[in-house]
Amino acid sequence: MEIAPYIPGRSTTDDGRKVAKLSSNENPLGSSPRAREAFASAATNLERYPDAGATALREALAAKHGLDPTRIIYGNGSDELLNLVAGAFAGPGDEVIYVNYGFAVYPIATRRTGATPVIAADKDYATDVDAILAAVTDRTTLVFVANPNNPTGTYAPRSEIERLHAGLRDDILLVLDHAYSEYIEGADNDGAMELAARADNVLVTRTFSKMYGLAAERIGWGYGAAPIIEAMHRIRLPFSVTIAGQAAAIAALGDTDFVAHAAAHNAKWRAWFSEEIAKLGNDGLRAIPSQANFVLVVFEGELTAEAAYKGLMDAGYIVRWLPGQGLPHALRITIGTEDETKSVIAALRQLAGA
Numbered sequence: 599m600e601i602a603p604y605i606p607g608r609s610t611t612d613d614g615r616k617v618a619k620l621s622s623n624e625n626p627l628g629s630s631p632r633a634r635e636a637f638a639s640a641a642t643n644l645e646r647y648p649d650a651g652a653t654a655l656r657e658a659l660a661a662k663h664g665l666d667p668t669r670i671i672y673g674n675g676s677d678e679l680l681n682l683v684a685g686a687f688a689g690p691g692d693e694v695i696y697v698n699y700g701f702a703v704y705p706i707a708t709r710r711t712g713a714t715p716v717i718a719a720d721k722d723y724a725t726d727v728d729a730i731l732a733a734v735t736d737r738t739t740l741v742f743v744a745n746p747n748n749p750t751g752t753y754a755p756r757s758e759i760e761r762l763h764a765g766l767r768d769d770i771l772l773v774l775d776h777a778y779s780e781y782i783e784g785a786d787n788d789g790a791m792e793l794a795a796r797a798d799n800v801l802v803t804r805t806f807s808k809m810y811g812l813a814a815e816r817i818g819w820g821y822g823a824a825p826i827i828e829a830m831h832r833i834r835l836p837f838s839v840t841i842a843g844q845a846a847a848i849a850a851l852g853d854t855d856f857v858a859h860a861a862a863h864n865a866k867w868r869a870w871f872s873e874e875i876a877k878l879g880n881d882g883l884r885a886i887p888s889q890a891n892f893v894l895v896v897f898e899g900e901l902t903a904e905a906a907y908k909g910l911m912d913a914g915y916i917v918r919w920l921p922g923q924g925l926p927h928a929l930r931i932t933i934g935t936e937d938e939t940k941s942v943i944a945a946l947r948q949l950a951g952a
């Protein structure tokens with residue numbers, strides 16, 4: 599079995615200089631002051647184990663989202679949950695489907711179980727429900743869909759996810775990875791939770807790493823039917839979410855002002871960034887429509903993604919170039935602060951010679 603490692607976004611340039619780190623889809627506005635306070639006050643009694651059942655966190659999540667707390671699972675980032683669900687529902691001889699340009703953890707989570715990855719073709723970088731359904735065989739046990747997807751930022755509307763679910767056998771588990779769902783504009787944001795509440799074969803995973811700005815704390819959570827959650831609990835490590843992480847997450851949930859501010863910031867600068875890339879269309883640059891906190895920029899002209907990556911790095915902007923994920927012709931750029939967003943566009947414009 600050959601597993602290519604996950605390569606995290608870089609945090610410094612080659613010469614140690616950093617103008618902006620736009621490579622890991624973190625929250626450029628930081629985190630809620632209430633979460634930081636809760637984190638600091640929880641950092642006592644270091645000799646005690648955390649609550650292995652994350653009871654208060656599950657109850658806070660259940661109250662906020664109108665969910666059954668017994669059907670909530672939590673983990674060391676949603677990465678842990680993606681690995682747990684693969685471990686519980688896939689093994690040698692099984693097939694696991696995800697889309698071309700899907701999230702980089704899916705191949706790792708799949709291969710470590712001994713299952714076979716099956717890649718469904720994309721449709722201009724977006725999730726293609728028909729391609730996923732066409733890839734199903736009697737060996738399929740699991741389908742991963744990130745929505746919005748990383749690294750493409752594309753979003754499949756609720757009707758398409760319903761169509762996908764309706765087309766899958768009941769014994770295939772559909773994992774809806776909603777790491778970026780807080781960034782979706784419009785009303786159909788919670789369709790996945792409703793689906794997970796009514797269907798027996800859907801798991802939704804979410805995270806505090808992105809909109810809530812708590813990536814350092816590693817807190818993810820998931821919602822699904824009791825047998826799915828039980829199967830994942832059976833193979834988990836007992837104390838993977840820390841005391842301070844649980845406290846920070848609960849406080850972050852209560853700070854709706856911070857989340858509203860971060861959402862408005864992202865929506866504004868994502869739209870502006872995408873429009874500015876569109877203006878560089880004659881130079882061969884194209885922004886893939888995004889509902890996340892980053893935009894995939896495709897390079898189809900004289901300036902290559904590799905040259906732009908190096909040029910931006912020289913100027914102190916760390917972005918993501920993903921040749922290992924079949925995207926040697928694209929850069930994924932996180933929406934930063936206003937200054938970072940404006941200046942990375944200026945740097946790109948200069949590199950494009952526009």
Ligand code: PMP
Nearest residue numbers: 675676677701744748777805807
């Ligand atoms: N899913 C997707 C699609 C992601 O992009 C990420 C973050 N890179 C994760 C899951 C995992 O995030 P975390 O483990 O921080 O919750």
